[in-house]
Amino acid sequence: MVNSTFCLRTSFILLGGLLAFSSCEKTSDPSSAVATVSVEDQSVAEDDNATLGDMLEAASPADATQSGSPALEPTDLARLAGSCCTRTYNAATHTLTLDFGPTNCLGPNGVARRGKIVAVFAGPYRQAGATITVSLVEYYRNDNLHTGTRTLTNLGNGSWALDVRNASVTTAAGTHTWASQRQYNRTAGGGTRTILDDVYSVTGNASGTNRNGIAYTATIEQPLLKEFKQGCSRTFVAGTVRFINAKEQNLLLNYDPTGTQACDNLASVTSNGKTRLIRCGR
Numbered sequence: 001m002v003n004s005t006f007c008l009r010t011s012f013i014l015l016g017g018l019l020a021f022s023s024c025e026k027t028s029d030p031s032s033a034v035a036t037v038s039v040e041d042q043s044v045a046e047d048d049n050a051t052l053g054d055m056l057e058a059a060s061p062a063d064a065t066q067s068g069s070p071a072l073e074p075t076d077l078a079r080l081a082g083s084c085c086t087r088t089y090n091a092a093t094h095t096l097t098l099d100f101g102p103t104n105c106l107g108p109n110g111v112a113r114r115g116k117i118v119a120v121f122a123g124p125y126r127q128a129g130a131t132i133t134v135s136l137v138e139y140y141r142n143d144n145l146h147t148g149t150r151t152l153t154n155l156g157n158g159s160w161a162l163d164v165r166n167a168s169v170t171t172a173a174g175t176h177t178w179a180s181q182r183q184y185n186r187t188a189g190g191g192t193r194t195i196l197d198d199v200y201s202v203t204g205n206a207s208g209t210n211r212n213g214i215a216y217t218a219t220i221e222q223p224l225l226k227e228f229k230q231g232c233s234r235t236f237v238a239g240t241v242r243f244i245n246a247k248e249q250n251l252l253l254n255y256d257p258t259g260t261q262a263c264d265n266l267a268s269v270t271s272n273g274k275t276r277l278i279r280c281g282r
Contacts, residue, residue: 037210052134055080056119059087059098064121067091082107094121104143115139128156145170158186158198164206171211178208180218189228200226202239216245224255232263 058076061069067090071077077087081098084105088097096119104112116137123130134150148167155161161183168177182204189198202224207217224239226232238256243249250271257268257277265279 037212037214052117055085055098056096056117056132056134059096061089061091061096064094065091079108081113085113095119096121100139102138104140112142113140128154130154155183158190160184162204167208174211174213176208176211178206180204180206184226198228202226202236210245214245214247216243218243221252225261227263229263235265235267237261237263 055077058071058073058080060072062072063069069089069091071087077085081100082105084101085107086099086101088099089095090097098117100113100115102114104114106112117139118135118137120133120135121130122133131154132152134152136146136148139146146167146169149165150167151163151165153161153163162181164178164180166177167179168175182202185201185203187199187201203220205217205219207215209215219242220239221242222238222240224236224241226236236255238261240255241253243251243253252270254268254270256262257266257275266277267279268275268277270276
């Protein structure tokens with residue numbers, strides 16, 4: 001991946017992999033279960049961002065100066081979004097829209113979606129300083145309403161800032177609201193076009209209120225290391241995140257419990273002096 005490439009896929013995969021607890025093994029410890037609600041909520045909230053980014057990258061116009069320009073990667077878009085997603089691009093407003101319609105659209109991965117994903121490009125979006133603002137319009141994933149605005153800013157040299165504001169996910173179990181700020185610094189892979197040799201260091205924080213109405217903060221204490229080689233793309237190989245909620249529960253998520261930066265889905269959670277191994281990611 002060359003330095004000038006504006007890669008939505010990279011930024012959102014990084015975000016989606018962050019805090020990937022929705023498929024982690026659960027613990028039977030009640031106090032730990034309460035402490036991890038915020039972690040699980042962050043996962044449910046942000047997991048779909050990975051696919052959002054993949055779809056937008058695949059749907060990006062082949063020629064940004066022409067309205068109706070075809071998708072850059074139509075095969076990938078069909079694989080990700082399914083056949084019932086309608087794509088439009090307006091060059092005058094630099095707006096890309098993916099419309100799943102008013103009723104559930106079942107994608108190839110078994111996820112049902114409805115509503116719209118709208119991305120507005122500002123500036124020459126393959127250059128430093130360019131931004132993309134992503135809005136969700138009546139957007140549901142598996143009947144859970146996702147809201148919020150995501151702004152990506154190209155920092156140059158393969159690095160990105162991602163700002164998430166006024167975000168929420170409404171489920172049958174309650175509503176989780178949050179905001180987050182992240183920075184993704186590319187440390188390897190800038191000399192090639194493939195994403196498979198890219199390595200990123202991720203820093204930042206998040207705060208919100210989980211579905212039980214408990215406020216929390218999440219701070220990356222040791223930068224998260226993301227590798228895109230085979231088997232590594234859905235989780236991190238190193239780094240720690242500290243969660244603290246309003247009930248003064250403190251939890252440390254460690255993506256490298258063995259200290260080897262192994263390309264696996266093992267992580268550990270430490271809470272109340274107890275550490276447990278878990279498996280994360282798909």
